[in-house]
Amino acid sequence: MKLETVIPDFKAQSTQGPISFYNWLGDSWCVLFSHPADFTPVCTTELGRIAVHQHEFAKRNVKLLALSCDKLQDHKNWVADIKSYCLDIPGEFPYPIVADEKRELAVKLDMIDEESKDKESEAMTVRALYIISPDHKLKLSMVYPASTGRNVDEILRVIDSLQLTSRLKVVATPANWTPGTKVMILPHVKDEDLPKLFPKGVEKVKMPSGINYVRTTTDY
Template sequence: MRLNSVVPDFSGPSTKGPIDFYNWLGDSWCVLFAHPADFTPVCTTELGKMAVLVDEFTKRNTKVLGLSCDKLESHVNWINDIKSYCVDIEGEFPFPIISDSSRELAIKLDMLAEEDKNNPDTAMTIRSLYIIGPDKKVKLMMVYPTSTGRNIQEVLRCIDSLQLCDKKKIVATPVNWVPGEKVMILPSVDDKDLNALFPNGHEKCSMPSSINYLRMTSDY
């Protein structure tokens, strides 16, 4: 899997019934993420936080889909522990978790560590996360080791950036950007077009190099 790769269609059993990925996704964005194993401490916190914030993903037209190599029965039983630990989860667990006990999807979606590629029958998935667009292409990838839990707020921030830049293709978001802050105007945009493209204002930063490349706007 690489940036802009088309995610292959797949199917599998999940905690919310069989998933046929393309049909399930429809015209939505998707966060597809793997965790190493059920009934483990870091994974419990990750899936719990994802569930607590699921409405934030829904606001962004983004569906959430978990995956690991555990059996479906294990997923179902583990959800009770997640809900017990994360008391802010209301009602049913809000997103499906796929069971990939054959490791077929883990191999197809490149979710195994290097040392496990030759031992797929016993391998656990790593903390791979793909943000996938409605065109079924990978827009962003995150890969974490088993020791490090992911920041779900950062996943949301990345979705905000990706969706903005998909809609307005002449801007990019700077370091630590959050919605409402200034964005960068791409160097490919000619200065003479700035007023027409950003009628509500823009600004330039003078640099020692005298190269005119740092331009910002809040007009998006």
């Protein structure tokens, strides 16, 4: 699925009842992620760690929504296992898991690998993760194979980057960026506009090419 694609509205059954995606999302961001199957070890760690960090997503106005092709009752039964394995999940399991037993949503959202997408007997979804903005557009996607679990810290880091650059449209975040460290000013921003945009200062880095394109700031 390409970036800036509008995620279509959909209705589905979940562990927290029926969901109508656009109504459920409201004005929030969303992390919509698929996992290969319930009652599997790596998926248990992933959904557990994401649940443990739910408060961090909530601070960022981000809702969480998991999906696989398992039955709804399997999801509900599996939640008890996840909570037993990840003992630091506070209270009730904090986000819904969508049941997509007929694979319709997984296929529509491009969450099944190319070899399996037309084979109804092979219902396993890949580890696809989509970050969706409040206007329903896909802002970032991560697709992992079944053998590799995802990193929750990286998910939170890219959300911070997306929300920052959405708010302040003249910067981008560099490699290994974390909140509070330097951001890069986009090349189209004119030098004469820098004092107004970044009153606390800008650092310009001289490059052998002589082109003045590396400008950084922590004023955001």
